[in-house]
Amino acid sequence: MTTHFDKYFTLKEAQALLLEIKPKVEEITRLKVVLDSKGYDVHKHRYFGGMGPNGQKIFPFEMERLVEIVTELNQLGVQVKDMNAGLIDFPATRANGEEVLLCYRLPETEIGYWHTLDGGFAGRRSVTEL
Helix, strand or coil: CCCCCCCCCCCHHHHHHHHHHHHHHHHHHHHHHHHHCCEEECCCEEECCCCCCCCCCCCHHHHHHHHHHHHHHHHHHEEECCCCCCEEEEEECCCCCCCCEEECCCCCCCCCCCEEECCCCHHHHHHHHH
């Protein structure tokens, strides 16, 4: 069987880690709002046309912090899916061995959903079905 991830979480492990990282997920959404308001495209790592600081070619502080947090979460095995929505996934396996993603979105209080690797947010199902 092919494995797609270096780290897999049980629901209990993901819930425990969520308590630790939720403030960082909230910070990601705040930083994204600030960067959007400055006209900075976080996906292309540049300012939108005609915007930006006068001739400065450095990343905004908020972008550096955003990259730092996303990198930290990735190193923990957490996937950042949508910075605007605070949407993250935790790789997991079902009882039958199927690889799935435990799905969390701000402002939910806990991880209550999962989806298949290609199901995405629209395919979320209750963790009671794991």
